[in-house]
Amino acid sequence: LFIEASQRLDREQQDSYNMTLLASDHGSPPRTGSIQVQVRVTDVNDNSPEFVKSLFSPKLPILETAPVNSVVLTLAAADKDSGSYGQVIFDFAPELSVGGAERRQQQRLARLQFQVIARDNSKEVNDRRTSTATVSVSISDHNDEPPSVEVCSPTGRCPGVGSVKEGQPVGARVAMVIVRDPDTNDRVSCAVNDGSGGTAASSFFELVSKTGSSEPRMEGSVNVWTYYLATKLRLDREQTPKLCFRILCSDSAGLSSTAHGHCVDISDINDNPPILLRAIQLNAMEEDSSLRPIGRLTDFLTDADEGVNAKLNFSLDAAATEPEAGATFSVDAVSGLVTPLRTLDRERRSEYLLKVRVSDNGEPARSVTVDVAIAVLDINDHAPEFESCSSIQLRLLENRPPPALVGRLTARDADWSNNGNGRVQYRLEKSAESSAFDIDRQTGEIRAVAALDRELRSHYSFRVLAEDQPQQRGLQLTGTCHVTITVDDVNDNAPSLRIDPPEFPAEFVVNQLEPGHRIGHVVADDPDEGINQKVVYELLNSSDQRFGVHSDTGSILVSQPLHNIRQLPGQSTHSIKLPLSIRACDLGQPRMCSQPVEYRAEIPAQTAADAAFRGGDSSLTNGRSPHNVNNYGNGSLLAFSNESVIICLVVTLLLLVAACFAIVCLIVRRRASAAALNSRTAAAAGAAGAACGTGTLQAGRLATEVDPDSVHAKMIDQQSPYYCPPTYKTNFNVEDDYGAYSSAQQLQHQQQMLQLNKLKHATSHTLPRGGFSVDGKSAGFPLQQTQQQQLHAMQQRAPFSPYTEASFV
Numbered sequence: 001l002f003i004e005a006s007q008r009l010d011r012e013q014q015d016s017y018n019m020t021l022l023a024s025d026h027g028s029p030p031r032t033g034s035i036q037v038q039v040r041v042t043d044v045n046d047n048s049p050e051f052v053k054s055l056f057s058p059k060l061p062i063l064e065t066a067p068v069n070s071v072v073l074t075l076a077a078a079d080k081d082s083g084s085y086g087q088v089i090f091d092f093a094p095e096l097s098v099g100g101a102e103r104r105q106q107q108r109l110a111r112l113q114f115q116v117i118a119r120d121n122s123k124e125v126n127d128r129r130t131s132t133a134t135v136s137v138s139i140s141d142h143n144d145e146p147p148s149v150e151v152c153s154p155t156g157r158c159p160g161v162g163s164v165k166e167g168q169p170v171g172a173r174v175a176m177v178i179v180r181d182p183d184t185n186d187r188v189s190c191a192v193n194d195g196s197g198g199t200a201a202s203s204f205f206e207l208v209s210k211t212g213s214s215e216p217r218m219e220g221s222v223n224v225w226t227y228y229l230a231t232k233l234r235l236d237r238e239q240t241p242k243l244c245f246r247i248l249c250s251d252s253a254g255l256s257s258t259a260h261g262h263c264v265d266i267s268d269i270n271d272n273p274p275i276l277l278r279a280i281q282l283n284a285m286e287e288d289s290s291l292r293p294i295g296r297l298t299d300f301l302t303d304a305d306e307g308v309n310a311k312l313n314f315s316l317d318a319a320a321t322e323p324e325a326g327a328t329f330s331v332d333a334v335s336g337l338v339t340p341l342r343t344l345d346r347e348r349r350s351e352y353l354l355k356v357r358v359s360d361n362g363e364p365a366r367s368v369t370v371d372v373a374i375a376v377l378d379i380n381d382h383a384p385e386f387e388s389c390s391s392i393q394l395r396l397l398e399n400r401p402p403p404a405l406v407g408r409l410t411a412r413d414a415d416w417s418n419n420g421n422g423r424v425q426y427r428l429e430k431s432a433e434s435s436a437f438d439i440d441r442q443t444g445e446i447r448a449v450a451a452l453d454r455e456l457r458s459h460y461s462f463r464v465l466a467e468d469q470p471q472q473r474g475l476q477l478t479g480t481c482h483v484t485i486t487v488d489d490v491n492d493n494a495p496s497l498r499i500d501p502p503e504f505p506a507e508f509v510v511n512q513l514e515p516g517h518r519i520g521h522v523v524a525d526d527p528d529e530g531i532n533q534k535v536v537y538e539l540l541n542s543s544d545q546r547f548g549v550h551s552d553t554g555s556i557l558v559s560q561p562l563h564n565i566r567q568l569p570g571q572s573t574h575s576i577k578l579p580l581s582i583r584a585c586d587l588g589q590p591r592m593c594s595q596p597v598e599y600r601a602e603i604p605a606q607t608a609a610d611a612a613f614r615g616g617d618s619s620l621t622n623g624r625s626p627h628n629v630n631n632y633g634n635g636s637l638l639a640f641s642n643e644s645v646i647i648c649l650v651v652t653l654l655l656l657v658a659a660c661f662a663i664v665c666l667i668v669r670r671r672a673s674a675a676a677l678n679s680r681t682a683a684a685a686g687a688a689g690a691a692c693g694t695g696t697l698q699a700g701r702l703a704t705e706v707d708p709d710s711v712h713a714k715m716i717d718q719q720s721p722y723y724c725p726p727t728y729k730t731n732f733n734v735e736d737d738y739g740a741y742s743s744a745q746q747l748q749h750q751q752q753m754l755q756l757n758k759l760k761h762a763t764s765h766t767l768p769r770g771g772f773s774v775d776g777k778s779a780g781f782p783l784q785q786t787q788q789q790q791l792h793a794m795q796q797r798a799p800f801s802p803y804t805e806a807s808f809v
Helices: 323-326 605-615 642-680 683-694 736-760 785-798 802-806
Strands: 016-024 032-040 088-090 109-120 129-141 147-152 173-181 189-192 205-209 217-219 222-231 240-252 257-269 274-276 280-285 301-303 312-316 327-333 337-340 351-360 365-379 393-397 404-409 424-427 437-440 445-447 460-468 478-490 505-510 518-521 535-537 548-549 555-558 575-586 595-606 697-699 700-706 711-714 721-724
Touching: 147 240, 147 257, 173 189, 173 240, 173 257, 173 327, 189 205, 189 222, 222 240, 274 351, 274 365, 312 327, 323 327, 323 351, 327 351, 393 404, 424 437, 460 802, 505 518, 535 548, 548 575, 595 605
Parallel strands: 280 365, 393 478, 505 595
Antiparallel strands: 016 032, 088 109, 109 129, 147 173, 173 222, 189 240, 205 222, 217 222, 240 257, 274 301, 312 351, 327 337, 351 365, 404 445, 424 460, 437 445, 460 478, 518 555, 535 575, 548 555, 575 595, 697 700, 700 711, 711 721
């Protein structure tokens, strides 16, 4: 349970509070208990003493004969606080210290006015509160001797001033001040003033009575006051290494003297760690194999102390430093020199950070850890490199207005860009092809400086240079890239029809008048490409549907029979000329067409006459064709002369007579040849028929394999085959059998001629006398010719027939 104040308490208004504290439970019915509580407010030193008035003065002047320590007046002041906070202590203001009344001569009345202080008696010096009032005292004095001041060391060595270490507690003795005044019963007040060339010494020192009393001691008839010059503040050598002061003393008559030219040296203690003056940034040159030191850390650090306390030592903090950085650099322990241990490559690593521990040599030693940043300076050792240079293919539509953007190239340089080594600028290598383009030196954008015409040039090829910008122009490095720019086609050209006789005539001769006949073709040229170059052909005057043009090939075809074509008025009777208006169009967007070109289809008069003769169409010579729709109006019919018709009939009749005569001669010749053959082969037919129909015929190395069911009986030599005629009949009919068999034998004739060559190799062998034997029995057919003679007989046959072969067998 806590009791908290609900508002700010002021003890001076109310120092205690009485209250009743109630406690209740949560039962039913609830029960309560109470207790009386008194809260006393503890005092804090929040009020300063207050004088009852601001000016105090005795009613009567002080007589010079007034005894020492006589009361001149009584100061009155009150403090609202309690205890020691409310206890009031009076003192003089620092500017003037007066120890009491002094005996004065009565020759003259003087007034002494000074400030007094009323302070509380708080135990904490810094917590004490004060207030001031003015005291004005009138005295009668005759004083003509100023006091004298002597400054000595704290040990009493005169003259001399001691030294003090910094950091000493308040009240440390710096010097001893001895004040002498020969005036009897005189009062002396002394103060510390600032000395020349020093700091405000009055802020650091104060005079403290050696005896603790303001009363002087007597040395004979001289009043002597002894003070210690003591510190009021804790001294710091780094801020005030030397303090100079003056001691000013004055007596009650205002006569004074000053001791000046005294200085106190503040000796050093190791109370300051090393201080970093500025961030440590060192630069190391890459590719420097000399491994020279790159900087001294003592240039960046200091120690406010002096002597041995300010001497610094350096060491690399291995635990806090990255291993690679620690293995790359070393730090000298005494001089602080930072040295690379190996050659550096900025493109691999451009920065390093070292953690260095810096300590002094004081007791105890003080240290600090600092960051040492090392930047690797760049040298221009890399040329710019283009991205994907091997595959740079750019395209641009023709006729784009300049400056049309073609593309952008990007080159990278691994060097540092801030010094220009890695900053890339572009330019085109001068050539005839690159003159049509320009490149932005900073961005690498390639633009066409003029509208391009693909029909004049479709490809451009040139080199682009990427150059770095080092400060020394002689060290510039260059990267190159070959660029190909293809100019893409737009449909900016219409097709043009060619007319260049004889290959591309303007007139086409119609030799046949039937539909589907091709009378010629037209060709159109389009300098565009792709779909823009694809040409289709159109016949503009195709309403009569007599002609048509193939849209893809340009072939001109007859669409309807032209037997009934009429001659135009004024045309020659030797031919009929029909106009054909044709144009060519491409398939691009937008579609472009050539100007119509007038062609002519010429039908010779003779062609028309022949067509009329073959077709028997009287409409060629009389009347108007009911199937012909034309736009030529009334004209004369084609006229054919009677002489031409008679000549044609006579020629035809002569041809028929000659054909009949030839047929008769052929029949007679064939019958004579058949009769001769029949008489020559009668005997051989029986023997051959027996051989081919009964079995195997053997004669030396020759043998015949007979198949009675086959059409041919094939006689086989070990080297070459021969064929037999069909199985012979006893009632052999030359006409019938020859006609049935000659067709098959003519097909075999070429193969048998090949066999003649093989038979030449067997001419040295002679068939045995006595003829052939069938199944080991004599056939009774004498064969006394050699194989050479047989070959000769075969070669003499003309034409070759199965019956001559049978005769041979």
